[in-house]
Amino acid sequence: MNLGDLAYPDVPTDAVHLLPLGATEPHGPHGPLSTDTIISVGICERAAERLEGEIPVLVLPAVAYGVTRYGSAFAGAVSISEETLRSLVGEIAEAVGALVLVNSHFEPEQVETLRSTGLPLLDLTRRRNAERLTEEFRAGSCHAGRYETSLVLAERPELVHADRMTALEERRVDMPAAIRAGRTDFVAMGMEQAYCGAPGEASAEEGSETFETLATMLVELIREVAA
Secondary structure: OEHHHOOHHHOOOOOEEEEEEOOEOOEOOOEOOOHHHHHHHHHHHHHHHHOOOOOOEEEOOOEOOEOOOOOOOOOOOEEOOHHHHHHHHHHHHHHHOOEEEEEOOOOHHHHHHHHHOOOOEEOOOOHHHHOOOOHHHHHOOOOOOHHHHHHHHHHOHHHOOHHHHHHOOOEOOOHHHHHHOOOOOOOOOOOOOOOOEOHHHOOHHHHHHHHHHHHHHHHHHHHHHHO
């Protein structure tokens, strides 16, 4: 269930709440600015559906803004500070009770801020989780590439510019290594069009399979929280 769709008498008081976290930032010339948010919401809704009848789960309205400095050179990027993100998440947790964070925006400052809250977090950057995902994701060359574009194709295909997507050449960028080297924006990393990886190889079929894996991870975490 989505909390925002309910009338107040229908809101369960014993639910585990899921907070989808994303960003508003460039995802290549082919993908929507809302890519990360779309992915997080898709994971949450699938997990909630799987747990129906077992654990009451509410999907909260998504937080569509994050710490998004790497894409600041491109139109449409909207960033908030670490302090703002931490305060927002903390106050939401105080309001709803049991809360699980579901994040699909992996800028290091975003991830560290969410970790610092101490709340349960589906952290896909942890090795044990990353190892269950696609080869491109594990390689770290996946911003608006095959991994993310496939997920959007599975969820909101009308938002992907297929003609642009198929025209893009694979661009290999080791983002973790670039970040360690002090490169703090997409252009400096060699991502002049705000993408890396192989978006031209993306497919809705791969996206659907990846969503199932992501939902399984979240279901496992929710069961831990509810135990």
